[in-house]
Amino acid sequence: xxxxxxxxxxxxxxxxxxxxxxxxxxxxxxxxxxxxxxxxxxxxxxxxxxxxxxxxxxxxxxxxxxxxxxxxxxxxxxxxxxxxxxxxxxxxxxxxxxxxxxxxxxxxxxxxxxxxxxxxxxxxxxxxxxxxxxxxxxxxxxxxxxxxxxxxxxxxxxxxxxxxxxxxxxxxxxxxxxxxxxxxxxxxxxxxxxxxxxxxxxxxxxxxxxxxxxxx
Ligand code: AMP
Numbered sequence: 394x395x396x397x398x399x400x401x402x403x404x405x406x407x408x409x410x411x412x413x414x415x416x417x418x419x420x421x422x423x424x425x426x427x428x429x430x431x432x433x434x435x436x437x438x439x440x441x442x443x444x445x446x447x448x449x450x451x452x453x454x455x456x457x458x459x460x461x462x463x464x465x466x467x468x469x470x471x472x473x474x475x476x477x478x479x480x481x482x483x484x485x486x487x488x489x490x491x492x493x494x495x496x497x498x499x500x501x502x503x504x505x506x507x508x509x510x511x512x513x514x515x516x517x518x519x520x521x522x523x524x525x526x527x528x529x530x531x532x533x534x535x536x537x538x539x540x541x542x543x544x545x546x547x548x549x550x551x552x553x554x555x556x557x558x559x560x561x562x563x564x565x566x567x568x569x570x571x572x573x574x575x576x577x578x579x580x581x582x583x584x585x586x587x588x589x590x591x592x593x594x595x596x597x598x599x600x601x602x603x604x605x606x607x608x609x
Pocket of ligand 1: 402424425426428445446447449450451452453454457477478479480481482485556565
Protein backbone atom coordinates (compact mmCIF):
# COMPACT_ATOMS: atom_id res chain seq x y z
CA UNK A 394 0.00 0.00 0.00
CA UNK A 395 1.36 3.43 -0.95
CA UNK A 396 -0.10 6.52 0.64
CA UNK A 397 0.43 10.26 0.80
CA UNK A 398 -0.04 12.31 3.96
CA UNK A 399 -1.10 15.74 2.76
CA UNK A 400 -1.53 18.80 4.96
CA UNK A 401 0.01 22.11 5.99
CA UNK A 402 3.13 22.34 8.16
CA UNK A 403 2.28 21.25 11.70
CA UNK A 404 -0.72 19.13 10.66
CA UNK A 405 0.90 16.07 12.26
CA UNK A 406 2.05 14.27 9.08
CA UNK A 407 5.39 13.21 10.56
CA UNK A 408 3.85 11.99 13.81
CA UNK A 409 1.24 9.89 12.01
CA UNK A 410 3.79 8.58 9.51
CA UNK A 411 5.93 7.33 12.41
CA UNK A 412 2.92 5.54 13.89
CA UNK A 413 2.19 3.85 10.56
CA UNK A 414 5.83 2.76 10.27
CA UNK A 415 5.64 1.20 13.75
CA UNK A 416 2.34 -0.56 13.10
CA UNK A 417 2.76 -1.71 9.48
CA UNK A 418 5.87 -2.68 7.53
CA UNK A 419 5.86 0.59 5.62
CA UNK A 420 8.67 3.04 4.90
CA UNK A 421 8.33 6.78 5.54
CA UNK A 422 9.71 8.96 2.76
CA UNK A 423 9.93 12.50 4.10
CA UNK A 424 11.54 14.95 1.67
CA UNK A 425 11.93 17.44 4.56
CA UNK A 426 13.98 14.86 6.53
CA UNK A 427 16.04 14.01 3.41
CA UNK A 428 16.81 17.69 2.80
CA UNK A 429 17.72 18.28 6.46
CA UNK A 430 20.03 15.23 6.31
CA UNK A 431 21.70 16.65 3.18
CA UNK A 432 22.28 19.92 5.04
CA UNK A 433 23.72 18.20 8.09
CA UNK A 434 26.10 16.11 6.01
CA UNK A 435 27.12 19.28 4.14
CA UNK A 436 26.57 18.03 0.58
CA UNK A 437 26.58 20.58 -2.24
CA UNK A 438 22.82 20.15 -2.62
CA UNK A 439 22.35 20.55 1.15
CA UNK A 440 24.21 23.87 1.09
CA UNK A 441 22.20 25.03 -1.91
CA UNK A 442 18.82 24.46 -0.25
CA UNK A 443 19.64 25.71 3.27
CA UNK A 444 18.61 29.36 2.83
CA UNK A 445 15.48 28.44 0.87
CA UNK A 446 14.35 26.06 3.63
CA UNK A 447 15.11 28.46 6.47
CA UNK A 448 13.00 31.14 4.79
CA UNK A 449 10.15 28.64 4.45
CA UNK A 450 10.08 28.48 0.63
CA UNK A 451 9.88 25.32 -1.45
CA UNK A 452 13.06 23.88 -2.97
CA UNK A 453 12.93 23.03 -6.66
CA UNK A 454 10.82 20.19 -8.02
CA UNK A 455 13.91 18.79 -9.72
CA UNK A 456 15.74 18.31 -6.40
CA UNK A 457 12.90 16.69 -4.47
CA UNK A 458 11.75 14.48 -7.34
CA UNK A 459 15.38 13.31 -7.67
CA UNK A 460 15.48 12.45 -3.95
CA UNK A 461 12.26 10.44 -4.13
CA UNK A 462 13.37 8.68 -7.32
CA UNK A 463 16.60 7.55 -5.62
CA UNK A 464 14.69 6.12 -2.65
CA UNK A 465 12.17 4.29 -4.80
CA UNK A 466 14.90 2.84 -7.00
CA UNK A 467 16.71 1.57 -3.89
CA UNK A 468 13.75 -0.86 -3.33
CA UNK A 469 14.04 -1.79 0.33
CA UNK A 470 11.43 -4.55 0.41
CA UNK A 471 8.91 -2.39 2.27
CA UNK A 472 5.21 -3.25 2.26
CA UNK A 473 4.55 0.21 0.93
CA UNK A 474 5.57 3.84 1.21
CA UNK A 475 4.22 6.75 3.20
CA UNK A 476 4.98 9.96 1.33
CA UNK A 477 5.29 12.68 3.97
CA UNK A 478 5.69 16.25 2.71
CA UNK A 479 5.82 15.07 -0.91
CA UNK A 480 4.33 15.88 -3.36
CA UNK A 481 3.95 19.60 -2.67
CA UNK A 482 3.31 20.85 -6.23
CA UNK A 483 1.27 19.60 -9.16
CA UNK A 484 4.49 18.82 -11.06
CA UNK A 485 5.66 16.66 -8.15
CA UNK A 486 2.28 14.90 -8.06
CA UNK A 487 2.51 14.08 -11.77
CA UNK A 488 6.10 12.88 -11.35
CA UNK A 489 5.14 10.62 -8.42
CA UNK A 490 2.35 9.06 -10.48
CA UNK A 491 4.84 8.31 -13.26
CA UNK A 492 7.50 6.91 -10.89
CA UNK A 493 4.98 4.56 -9.28
CA UNK A 494 3.58 3.48 -12.65
CA UNK A 495 7.12 2.69 -13.85
CA UNK A 496 7.50 0.38 -10.85
CA UNK A 497 4.13 -1.26 -11.53
CA UNK A 498 2.79 0.31 -8.32
CA UNK A 499 -0.29 2.36 -7.48
CA UNK A 500 -1.11 5.15 -5.15
CA UNK A 501 -3.71 3.69 -2.79
CA UNK A 502 -4.84 6.66 -0.73
CA UNK A 503 -4.14 10.33 -0.14
CA UNK A 504 -4.95 11.35 3.42
CA UNK A 505 -5.65 15.05 3.80
CA UNK A 506 -5.04 16.17 7.39
CA UNK A 507 -7.29 19.18 8.01
CA UNK A 508 -6.28 21.67 10.69
CA UNK A 509 -7.16 25.21 11.65
CA UNK A 510 -4.43 27.80 10.88
CA UNK A 511 -4.32 29.29 14.40
CA UNK A 512 -3.73 25.82 15.81
CA UNK A 513 -0.84 25.32 13.38
CA UNK A 514 0.99 28.43 14.54
CA UNK A 515 0.56 27.38 18.19
CA UNK A 516 1.71 23.83 17.46
CA UNK A 517 4.76 24.72 15.42
CA UNK A 518 6.15 27.39 17.68
CA UNK A 519 5.95 24.89 20.60
CA UNK A 520 7.46 21.96 18.66
CA UNK A 521 10.74 20.20 19.39
CA UNK A 522 12.05 16.81 18.33
CA UNK A 523 14.60 14.29 19.50
CA UNK A 524 17.70 14.75 17.35
CA UNK A 525 18.44 11.02 17.56
CA UNK A 526 15.14 9.19 17.04
CA UNK A 527 12.83 11.94 15.72
CA UNK A 528 10.23 11.64 18.51
CA UNK A 529 8.07 14.78 18.39
CA UNK A 530 7.37 16.89 21.51
CA UNK A 531 5.19 19.92 22.22
CA UNK A 532 5.98 22.39 25.03
CA UNK A 533 2.31 22.46 26.07
CA UNK A 534 0.82 19.05 25.32
CA UNK A 535 3.83 16.71 25.43
CA UNK A 536 6.79 18.49 27.02
CA UNK A 537 10.36 17.19 26.76
CA UNK A 538 10.80 14.96 29.85
CA UNK A 539 11.94 16.70 33.04
CA UNK A 540 14.94 14.33 33.37
CA UNK A 541 16.21 15.78 30.06
CA UNK A 542 16.06 12.42 28.26
CA UNK A 543 13.88 11.48 25.27
CA UNK A 544 11.15 9.09 26.47
CA UNK A 545 11.61 6.96 23.34
CA UNK A 546 15.39 6.53 23.11
CA UNK A 547 16.97 8.25 26.14
CA UNK A 548 18.91 10.80 24.06
CA UNK A 549 19.48 14.27 25.54
CA UNK A 550 19.51 15.90 22.07
CA UNK A 551 16.34 18.06 22.09
CA UNK A 552 16.30 20.06 18.84
CA UNK A 553 14.15 22.81 17.37
CA UNK A 554 13.97 23.30 13.61
CA UNK A 555 15.43 26.55 12.28
CA UNK A 556 12.24 27.10 10.26
CA UNK A 557 9.87 26.55 13.23
CA UNK A 558 9.52 30.27 13.95
CA UNK A 559 6.57 32.52 13.23
CA UNK A 560 8.08 34.33 10.18
CA UNK A 561 9.14 31.17 8.34
CA UNK A 562 5.86 29.55 9.26
CA UNK A 563 3.87 32.33 7.55
CA UNK A 564 5.93 31.76 4.38
CA UNK A 565 5.46 27.99 4.67
CA UNK A 566 1.71 28.44 5.06
CA UNK A 567 1.60 30.72 2.03
CA UNK A 568 3.57 28.12 0.03
CA UNK A 569 1.07 25.51 1.18
CA UNK A 570 -1.96 27.48 0.09
CA UNK A 571 -0.44 28.68 -3.20
CA UNK A 572 1.38 25.56 -4.36
CA UNK A 573 0.27 22.50 -2.37
CA UNK A 574 -3.43 22.92 -1.58
CA UNK A 575 -4.42 22.48 -5.28
CA UNK A 576 -3.40 18.84 -4.75
CA UNK A 577 -6.53 18.36 -2.63
CA UNK A 578 -8.67 18.94 -5.73
CA UNK A 579 -6.25 16.99 -7.92
CA UNK A 580 -6.51 13.84 -5.78
CA UNK A 581 -10.22 14.31 -5.13
CA UNK A 582 -10.76 14.24 -8.90
CA UNK A 583 -8.71 11.04 -9.12
CA UNK A 584 -10.91 9.54 -6.37
CA UNK A 585 -7.89 8.99 -4.12
CA UNK A 586 -8.68 11.50 -1.38
CA UNK A 587 -9.80 10.87 2.21
CA UNK A 588 -9.91 13.77 4.70
CA UNK A 589 -9.39 13.42 8.43
CA UNK A 590 -9.65 15.89 11.32
CA UNK A 591 -6.01 16.56 12.19
CA UNK A 592 -6.96 18.43 15.35
CA UNK A 593 -8.34 15.35 17.10
CA UNK A 594 -6.09 13.50 19.58
CA UNK A 595 -3.09 11.67 18.11
CA UNK A 596 -4.80 8.28 18.66
CA UNK A 597 -8.10 9.43 17.16
CA UNK A 598 -6.32 10.77 14.07
CA UNK A 599 -4.49 7.43 13.74
CA UNK A 600 -7.86 5.65 14.02
CA UNK A 601 -9.39 7.84 11.28
CA UNK A 602 -6.41 7.14 9.04
CA UNK A 603 -6.73 3.39 9.63
CA UNK A 604 -10.42 3.51 8.70
CA UNK A 605 -9.63 5.50 5.55
CA UNK A 606 -6.99 2.92 4.57
CA UNK A 607 -9.26 -0.06 5.13
CA UNK A 608 -11.86 1.56 2.88
CA UNK A 609 -9.37 2.06 0.06
P1 AMP B 1 8.93 19.66 6.06
O1 AMP B 1 9.85 18.96 7.00
O2 AMP B 1 8.11 18.72 5.24
O3 AMP B 1 8.09 20.71 6.75
O4 AMP B 1 9.87 20.44 5.01
C1 AMP B 1 10.77 21.44 5.44
C2 AMP B 1 11.20 22.28 4.25
O5 AMP B 1 11.86 21.46 3.29
C3 AMP B 1 10.08 22.95 3.47
O6 AMP B 1 9.66 24.17 4.06
C4 AMP B 1 10.73 23.15 2.11
O7 AMP B 1 11.66 24.22 2.15
C5 AMP B 1 11.52 21.86 1.96
N1 AMP B 1 10.72 20.78 1.34
C6 AMP B 1 10.36 19.59 1.93
N2 AMP B 1 9.66 18.84 1.08
C7 AMP B 1 9.55 19.55 -0.07
C8 AMP B 1 8.91 19.32 -1.32
N3 AMP B 1 8.22 18.18 -1.57
N4 AMP B 1 9.01 20.27 -2.27
C9 AMP B 1 9.71 21.41 -2.07
N5 AMP B 1 10.31 21.71 -0.90
C10 AMP B 1 10.24 20.79 0.09
